[in-house]
Amino acid sequence: MxxxxxxxxxxxxxxxxxxxxxxxxxxxxxEFAEPEVKAIRTKTGLSQSRFASLLGVSKRTLENWEQGRRQPTGPARALLKIVDADPEHALKALHG
Missing domain, CATH: 4.10.910 (30s ribosomal protein s13; domain 2)
Known part of the structure; x- marks a missing residue:
């Protein structure tokens, strides 16, 4: 050097x-805005149980995110950003 x-x-x-x-x-x-998890899930039309399963988290974790008791971090946050940007293709990719 x-x-x-x-x-x-x-x-x-x-x-x-x-x-x-x-x-x-x-x-x-x-600064990055916290994801609006409930709004993102609503875009997909999925129930809490199905959406949590799709993300690979427990329903309880999803509920905590939606109610603001906790915030998603790391890969979950990135995945939520992807689902928010293009729900149709994200769900298609995640369903395999």
Whole structure:
């Protein structure tokens, strides 16, 4: 690694450290809206049980998401985003 690249990386790490310690503010903050799980399920026309099964989660987990007690994370969140964007094709793909 050449000195220029190393110095850029070092500066980035120092800036991140300052942000974490509250000494600096981030240049940009990206926020993602929480998925509206009930609205997404409604688009599919599926019951809670069928939709939960399709996503590979328990009905209770789905209920917690829909009622705002919990929020989906990781792969479940990504899958919900896909279903929201194109319910017809997402369901077709998931049904195999």
């Amino acid at each position: 050449n000195d220029g690249v190393f110095n850029e990386l070092l500066e980035s790490v120092q800036q991140a450290d300052g942000i974490i310690k509250g000494q600096n503010t981030a240049a940009r903050i990206t």
